[in-house]
Each structure stands twice: as C-alpha cells, then as structure tokens.
Amino acid sequence: MKLLQITASPVWRGHEQKIIYLYEAYRDNNTFEDQYIVCAKNTPIYDVATEKGMQVIGFDIKSEYDFKFAKQLAKIVKEKDIDVVLMHNSTAHTLAVLSHKFYKMSAPLVLCRTLIRRVDTNALRKWKYNYKGIKKILCVSQAVVDVLKFAVKDHSKLSIIGSVTDLSKFKKQAPNGMLHEQFNIPKDYKLIGNIAAFTGFKDHYTWVDTVELLVKRQTVKAKYILVGIGELEEEIKHYVTDKKLNDHIIFAGFRKDIPELLPEFDLFMFTSNNEPTGGVLLESYACKVPIVAANAGGIPEVIVDKKTGLLAEVGNPIDFADKVELLINDERLQKELIENGYQHLKDNFTKDVISQKFYEELKTVANQYER
Incomplete structure (x- = not known):
C-alpha cells in the first residue's frame, strides 16, 4: 500500500508535526510500500521533511482553487500508484477534492481534522465535507466530531484518532x-x-x-x-x-x-x-x-x-x-x-499508538475502494 499526505499549511504547529511523526513511524516500521508528503515550497514542513530525507514533493500554491495544481495532483497520484490520500488542512482538502472530482484522481480521500470550528457556514464548505470521494474524516477528539456533525451528513465517516507526541x-x-x-x-x-x-x-x-x-x-x-x-x-x-x-x-x-x-x-x-x-x-x-x-x-x-x-x-x-x-x-x-x-x-498518545490507529483506518479505506 502506498500513502500520500498533503498539506498547504504555511506554518509549523502540532498538525504539521503530526505529518512528520506519521511519516517517521511508517518508515521505521516499514508499514507502507512507499509514502510521500506533498506540501507548499518555502514552508516549515517542506524544510523539515527535506532535511530529514523524506520523499517530499513541493509545489507553488496560488490559491485554494488552483485547478492547474489539482490536475498535477491527479497526475502525481497516478504516477506514484498511490492507494490512499490523507489531507491535512483546508486548502489541501479543497485541492484534493477538485483533483478527485474534475481530474479523476485514482485514490480515495481521507481527511484529518484537528479544529473545533463550524464548517456548515456556506454551501461550498458543506459540499466539500460531504464529497463522496472522502471515505473517512479522522478527528483528534470527540469535541471535533461534535462540531462536524452539523455539516457532515454521514456520521459514520467520522472517527476519533487522538493526538500524538513522540x-x-x-x-x-x-x-x-x-x-x-x-x-x-x-x-x-x-x-x-x-x-x-x-x-x-x-x-x-x-x-x-x-x-x-x-x-x-x-x-x-x-x-x-x-x-x-x-x-x-x-x-x-x-x-x-x-x-x-x-x-x-x-x-x-x-x-x-x-x-x-x-x-x-x-x-x-x-x-x-x-x-x-x-x-x-x-x-x-x-x-x-x-x-x-x-x-x-x-x-x-x-x-x-x-x-x-x-x-x-x-x-x-x-x-x-x-x-x-x-x-x-x-x-x-x-x-x-x-x-x-x-x-x-x-x-x-504515543507515535506508535496513533500511527497504528491511522494505519488501520487508511488500510480499511484503501481496501474497500473500487478504482
């Protein structure tokens, strides 16, 4: 199984550290056949991933609705034969959905959600959270699940993973x-x-x-x-x-x-x-x-x-x-x-415990997805 994690985050906080933790855990335990991080260039996570010798693909993000990049993303997923895409922030979420919807991305989507914030404030946001290509939304706590229930129609997509430290x-x-x-x-x-x-x-x-x-x-x-x-x-x-x-x-x-x-x-x-x-x-x-x-x-x-x-x-x-x-x-x-x-x-909450929880969810999604 091959994993691609994507973020467009310009900052370095706990969520960006989590991406690095997951990559390290899967690398150290030979969990995935292959894995990649797709992120914006000139950002802390790009620098950290590059410094650590990870397989990182940098891009120049122009907007949340960058159709040119969405097309590139679909091509990356196809060329790398990716089995599941794990999305880590709002912009990455939108770009991956556009890629899946309009450019026939060949892998299922899983969203990692860490914010306690209502997302049912407009029709477009509700649409992207309920997009059929998203098979799971993995949340750090019940509090995050509770606030997403206002927007997400299929509550069975929502799972609690927890937060992580090393x-x-x-x-x-x-x-x-x-x-x-x-x-x-x-x-x-x-x-x-x-x-x-x-x-x-x-x-x-x-x-x-x-x-x-x-x-x-x-x-x-x-x-x-x-x-x-x-x-x-x-x-x-x-x-x-x-x-x-x-x-x-x-x-x-x-x-x-x-x-x-x-x-x-x-x-x-x-x-x-x-x-x-x-x-x-x-x-x-x-x-x-x-x-x-x-x-x-x-x-x-x-x-x-x-x-x-x-x-x-x-x-x-x-x-x-x-x-x-x-x-x-x-x-x-x-x-x-x-x-x-x-x-x-x-x-x-250790890296091994949380990475295993993520793996089980990602494996289930990949195995159930019909390309």
Missing part, C-alpha cells in the same frame, strides 16, 4: 536551572509556564488575570513564563503592563528548544478555551510537569481531572488560581498526577 523527543524529565539562569531568576522561585501561540482561543487574558490573583495572594513564590509568538502578543504585553505585572511575567518569545525548556516548569498552566486536544499537554506529560488546564473542547479527553491533572473552569481566573495554589504546594499530589499522566500518555 516520547523519544522528550527525554529530559527534570530541571537543570537553565531558565533560572537565562532570565536571572532566583533559584527559590517556582516557574509556572505556558507554551502557546498568541491567538484568541488560547485565552492569555485569563492566564494573566490568574497571575494577578496569585501575586496578590502571595501564597506562591513564582515567576510566570509565556512562550510563543502571535498576532495578539503586543496586545497581551500591554495588558500585562496595565496590570503592573512586568516584574512577574516573562515573555520568552519563539523557542525551538521546547524539549529542553518544558521540564524547567514546576507547573504548566493552560487556559485555552477551545482546544481540540492540546498537544503541548501531552508534551508536559512526557516531561513530567504537573498540569492545570481549562475544562474546554477536547482537553478533558487528554486530562483526566484529579487523576492526570487538574481541570479549571473556562475563563475563570479564580478557579485557575485556586487549582494552581493547590497543586504547586502539594508535592504528593504532583507526584501522583505526574505518574498517572505519563502512563496515560504511553497508553494512548
């Missing part, structure tokens, strides 16, 4: 003081952090409001670290300044050393209010960092409340502050949640 990338499981040294933080201060793009649904406002409460209570001796970049970064920086929290909150910017940085946190605080799963939560499990996260979207499918982490009410800084206080001051509870979380990760 344990081999997160071997460091104890702090060595690197962040204390980098930011000149006294050693007796705890570090409470978050790693997230500065976008609306990550809800950095609740995060900052929680810090304000904790500072006022004076029950936690800590510095608070925000890792990431994004369109709301300056807005959040102004918010921090307005609340006179500049001495407490550190903006660490974009970092490539997450496996080294994450274990430095004494606690991971995640306030996202519409998260499909939260891949960084799995990475926190891997690094054995205790977690307080919002009870939102697919997060409760990753965090088992009071067993692998603590869940707080969405947008409620008081509840977040209470949970952070409780956990940061209770070493026994921390140890219990860390151990349970690590086992939960190994049982459900």
